[in-house]
Amino acid sequence: MSQIKQMQSHLIVSATLLDPYAAGRIISFCAVSADADLSHAYKLFLSLQHRTTFIWNTIIRAFVERNANATAISLYKNMLQSGFLPNNYTFSFVLRACTTYSSTALASHALVIKLGWESYDFVLNGLIHLYANLSLMDAARKLFNVSTNRDVITWTSLLNGYVQSGQAEFARELFDQMPERNAVSWSAMITGYVQMGMFREAMGLFNDMQLSGLRPNHAGIVGALTACAFLGALDHGRWIHAYVDRNGMELDRVLGTALVDMYAKCGCIEMACSVFDEMPYKDVFAFTSLISGLANHDQSARAIELFARMQSEGVVPNEVTFICVLSACSRMGLVDEGLRIFNYMSKVYGIEPGVQHYGCLVDLLGRAGLFEEANKLVREMPMEPDSYVLGALLNSCRMHGDVELGKETVESLVERGLDHGGVHVLLSNMYASSNQWDWVVKVRKEMGEKKVRKVPGCSLIEIDGRLCEFIVGDGSYLLMEEVVLILLGIDNHLKFLWLDDDNTNCTMTSY
Template sequence: MLLNALNGRLRLKASKKTLSLLEECLLSMRHVYQIHAHIITSGRSSDKFSLSKLIAFSAISPNGDLAYALSLFRLIHHPNIFMWNTMMRGCVEKDRPVLGLSLYKQMVDGGDRPNNYTFSFLLRSVGGIRGLVEGRCVHGQIVKLGWASYDFVRNGLIHAYVVLGLVDDARQVFDESPEKDVVSWTAVVNGYAKAGRIETARVLFDEMPEKNAVSWSAMIASYTQLGLANEALEMFREMQLAGLRPNYAAILSVLCACAQVGALEQGKWIHCYVGRQGMELDCAVGTALIDVYAKCGYIDIAHQVFVQMPEKDVCAWTSMISGCAMHGHGERAIQLFFEMQRNGVRPNEVSFIGVLSACGQVGLVEYGRRCFENMTRVFNITPGIEHYGCMVNLYGRAGMLEDARALVQTMPVKPDAYVLGALLGAAKMHGDVELAEQMARKLGELGIDHGGVHVLLSNMYAAAQRWEDVARVRKGMEQKKVKKTPGCSLIEVDGEVIEFVAGDKSHAFMKEVELLLYGMDKQLKSLGYVVDKSQFILDVDFTY
């Protein structure tokens, strides 16, 4: 219907009237081709106004064709700065930064003078190729042509240096700015955070005269990416107290933080907030919620979120598969893996980690082996170290220690601590002391000499009543000053995440906690529970 209407309108003689249709409708490239043909047949092929409209749509529209825009652009003799900028913008948005830089060089060589918008697109192209030399050259051009005092250009320059990892250069531009707006403040704060200098980023953030949702989101995201989930959650609470509504980026970052520390109540609040705001449960938010609920032990609610998602990409499917595997629902995870492929979603590397872990849970050795082989044969995915670790764990759980050992010996990459640790765990599970000793030595060769390996080996010696070996391990730990990293757990109470560390009695309610645990222990024993002491260190008193 639109095409028929368009064909009728194409009979108009005036090019401006014809091109007004571009502003009235969402056009496809087919319509652009027809309009261009009409311009040519009407004898207006040199009409810059008409061609500029077509170039703009072809270059920057999501449905556009940059190559076609470039072919139209080449037809114009002496294009104006608007056309040059349009093409450079199209190169940025269509991920063709090298072409954008090339166009800039052609423009300058032709004698045309850039404006502030030119440098905005040019700096984004520099960031796209991570071009340090190009960035310095563009900075020089900006200063030479007198655009350095313009906020728009200056903020683009700060952002470009941040993308290039030159946060100190970004800071210099920032400090030399006569006026600093919220965009420039946020850019340099984000730069320090990305460089891992989170303390400096926080100091600058606290000094900001004005903060918007983007500023807060940048800090929350930075804390989350650095694994400082508690700080991210605290920042999110401060953002709410400041009266700012969290934006999309903040929501995603907070959900990731919730998953890291098991902050279930905060995750539930975000889930309700998404519903109240009428936000679509898209792939990113849905996947993050699945991850939160799965890691907090609510796999059924995670599955409800998964079912409610209108669209599911490979990340959503993979998150659900991994969550099921994590909770021991191996068969359910494998079923989801089948459904994902039936729905036309191609599994990725992480998907295979989830399904191989699930196979280990339910003991499907042959199916797991077939999945492992299909990674390369069917999906052209080269197995990584994590996949080999999953296979070692699969064989180990099934008691196939020789198969696990053979896989480790023949794998094309050098086994790391993850793979060797999986084989060590399998040796412990089946009481193979000799294999455990071999793996402990190999881990030592890799520099993995932490207390956990020594304690595990000592426990195995103790179970086999090899007391001299127990004493030898203990002496070795004392000589090397190796201590076992104490275990820890997290729990959320009234929105606050509390950490408990083994041996630490500093918590204000530790006596109440110990009394509760003592009561639980008595109740379990009264129901017939017997503690398995076979893997406890006997005859040895370790001080952690």
């Protein structure tokens, strides 16, 4: 790059930059090559007297590649105002920027048609991708149906649209129908399942992909790791980590963070830390992921330390980071520290607290027994409390045995339609522990009348690399009788051990 700058000063002196072709080559190098320097390219672009369509296209492309869609679109509008006609290249970049600017999307499509580019491969795929991303599936499907030269990208773009709009079956149907599948189309379906919360399907497909002989790429690996994280599938996750190492895949920000998160969510916090240490570049995602993992492993002190380290390394925290840090403070009972962080979140970083931050703060105050403050905060916060905020308040009522405030809180949950069964169970347990049995009966009766159902609890474990899911009340598992016998055995054993203790009540209530 420094050589290019030298060369460029020479060219300016010799007036060669007046040659638009030479200028185009230099801008292209500065804007989109491997070690590009976009701000330099942009300065150069602004200084040019004579621009070409190629130069406009290149600078627009550079901003799109950095996800600076607003800038890309405003450059595109400037281009039109300067009298340049966009060509197929222009549209292939601009349509990508339009995925976050739907108002410009329709106008761009209109111009595509007017200039006769609609049936041109790259442009048509760009349009399908655009409509699919905006979840405008009728439009996307229509274009797909009229396309005569469908390739694997056309199919993948449409598939992604069904994923975006949550239509898992259509997406899978399309995937099965594709005449050709490559690593990207497999990844799209795998991460599609992940986005739709269908983690077991994602893992199954990751497995099928390897059986089909295709090597998973970066995105496929990341998708599979995310699924492992949600499923707690540690053995699968470890296998993928070994695959990453064996194939010398670079621990970049995305892959590194996915690994850190997988280990943290699967209970291996030390492995999460060591992968984090290996990552050459750590951004806000990586830090936040580990801070969250530490907080969830009752290592809030380390979480808060990491938060300090992050800032000393100049990584700017975002709203999610603050949610994790505040919840760490709350678990450690660091009331003053939590309040201080809550305040400087907006003062120093300009992040306005959202409902989730208030939720953490209510939890922080409530756990510390500062009821009045917690209740006051809920009443005075600038937005409607959500189920998390009221749940935190309810939990603090339970912890400190304040049945009256608990009852009020449940009422406000009911008013807002946020009363899932667990809330009523909690209230009834609170009445029970304060020996108000008539109220227990009343709550239970109301639950019956309103047909409130508790969402069945479920758990997942991995045995010999196979995932087993257990749902409360479902006795239909293979080997269920053996499982029940073993549990009863453990139960009896515990009773025997605790025989002298009057208060022991080791009955199994559900399995």
